[in-house]
Amino acid sequence: MSAELIKGRTRGGDEWIPSFITDLNQSTCIGCGRCYKVCPRDVFELVDRGEALADDDDDWDDDDDDEMKVMAIANANDCIGCESCYRVCPKQCHSHEQAAA
């Protein structure tokens, strides 16, 4: 038997299914901060691109990139699944998934 999905309710009592953030593609992020501003929770933080990608296995090695900021997921468990971040991102960096209760 499959697990029940986490569900929410609108003010009018209608059911809706939140879709929680699972990933943020830092290789496409331009550090604009829109997702940080729109998020109603404490999910994101801006970090140095050089630091964020130091552990990655891609080939970001331009010195200019080290001075740029990039968004990171700091606290995924605080996400309420509203998908506002996805809607405002100009680069479609965010991935979301429904979750089991």
Ligand code: SF4
């Ligand atoms: S889905 Fe909503 S709560 Fe979750 S990270 Fe995006 S804006 Fe924040």
Ligand code: SF4
């Ligand atoms: S909205 Fe998109 S491009 Fe802008 S900081 Fe957030 S993830 Fe990066």
